[in-house]
Amino acid sequence: MVRSDARYPLDRRTFLTLTGISAAALAMGTGVPAHAAPVNSRVPADPFGLGIASGEPTPDGVVLWTRLTPEPLAEDGHGGMPPRDYTVEYEVAADDRFRDIVKSGRAVASPELAHAVHPEVTGLEPAREYFYRFRVGGEISPVGRTKTAPAADADPGSLAFAVASCQAWYHGHYTAYRDMAEQDLDLVLFLGDYIYEYGITEANLWRQGVGELSAAHAATTITLEQYRLRYALTKHDPHLRAAHAHAPWLVTPDDHEVENNYADDASQYGMSPEDFLRRRAVAYRALYENQPLHSDSLPEGPDMRLYRRLRYGKLAEFNVLDTRQHRNDVPSDGGTPGGEHTDPERSILGERQEEWLYEGLKVSDAVWNVLAQQVVVASIDRDTGPGTEYSMDIWDGFTANRERLFEVLTSNDVANPLVLTGDIHRHSATELKADFADPDSATIGTELITTSVASDGDGSDSDHLADLWLGNPHVKLYNARRGYLQVAMTPTEVTSEFKVIDQIEADDTGTVSTAARFVTEAGRPGLNEVSGGQQ
């Protein structure tokens, strides 16, 4: 065993200082090249029940992920693993039969991280498909497919990606992922609410045919074992596993990975910041353990670095944002014109993330500058009459932050801003206006909002909020079914296809169709609806 003290690896800086980088990489589960074969204690059978994944693609690498869980739904959150370290080997090949293995290595799966490993594979070719698998003891994982990003100076002709959010396991089947796993994709973006913290009871278990859940699932997730168990329940779904195995993912959380509508250290349920940060710490730990995230995102106490930038050659830059951890608390004015929510000091990103974002946007040479984030950026007046009413949980609660962002976009001629959003459990698409109160003002960007994968159950094409949303002239689409968003990006246009499913509660056989299809031309922000959709 390489490491000297099982307690250090989670304090990254301390551990790197004490033991050197390669030992730290192995102990943190981030991987080192393979040399001698490892010796493991007996490994329980079938440890890959939660599947495999890859993420964070760069031109020369990806992060791989798996978590050893011979009993995925063990209620102590440890997946049926003994409290010991196990060495997991991984292989990356140019072909799906592993005749041409280009990289191999090993990483330690430790009980501190619920036996998750996150090997960071480098030295791969850009814009290339690879296959990967894991081995521990005599057990071999399913094979995953992944793809590296193009070289930073490349001019890719196209990029295909899917966007998903809000997958309350208990509200329905993951039919969206069944369909997604059949598409030709370079990347999957997940924009938050991968798990929900609520207890699962008879009242909210709309996903049919899943049998009876033990009492442990009825608890609101507060402890680490409860968050781990909720991830296990969620990731046990075969279609979600297939989608993870199909393409690299970029994952960012929203509120429900911790608690509904939280803001930084503020719970909306009357809890002290000191107590709430304890919950955020275990929720972030479980998030890291269950996603293909880079070690840059390894939490330290209650903090987790989640905003980051990935480049797809000169075609696109993805700015992955964190609009929860650094935001100001809910304003007291409730949206009164000129009230606290317009305070210039307020920020949904926090000062450091704003600075990081603006500096990146100013120097970007990408054709498409993508903001992959959680909550709606466009202003949405929720009063269908002459008055105004705004949600304070979205960018409308942080108007000065939105103005600063738009100022950076316009004054620096940032090319083709494209915002990707989740949160609202509806498909929508908006034109971002220089002045949302003036429909004739310039359109400075485009926002594509994906509906939920499962949250809110079957849904319907229209519902009681349709008039509210479509009453805002910059809103060009509203659909309240479940589904996901598929995007085809080229240097000249972005085609967005809003996919919906006729039902998800009864079973996973629902029919997937396209509710709407839009083209956004490079150099001409906005939405042009094209044929092929069925609204």
Place this chain on the structure above:
Amino acid sequence: MTTEPAPVTGATAEGRTGAIDLSWDLPGWEPLVDHFAIHASKSPEVEISSATLVGTTVYGRFSHDTLGPEPVTRHYRIVTVDAAGGRSTPSETVRASSTKSMTTYGRALAQVGEFDSKSLELALAPAGGPRGFRAAFPDGVDFVHGRSDPGTDWSYLHPGPEDEWAGRTEHTFRLRFTLDTVPEARSDSRSG
């Protein structure tokens, strides 16, 4: 492979009607605490077992709140469980007694449900509130003792203006009951 986390220090216990509130000092971030397991016993010897486990939390406090209207004494020890599954030795034992509810000695004028720290006999319980309150009680709760049914007419929760799921507005509940005579002294009410 795993080592044992330290037990919590500074534990206190304080009784109130129907409940005992515990608090303790939160330790540092490493090792990360999975949860604190709270064990309770009638006797000073608190055995650490699933039979004595009354709750888990990551917070620095816990309310043991299903103790009923009669005063009871409980002894508590807290076990810290870390992210690797390591378990501490139990904390020092703390002790407290809940206080007597006036429902045990007063004369009931009207009662809705049972004093059992549960709400299952009430409308919308156990989880129907967020979806059903506005539909079931659009004008608030208006309960007439002796005529209304707690199972349909008294919501198990009563939202306030901070509850977004209930429209962030004030809600009124009315409990109407009949008195034989106008009392000379004030009367009290208790919930539970």
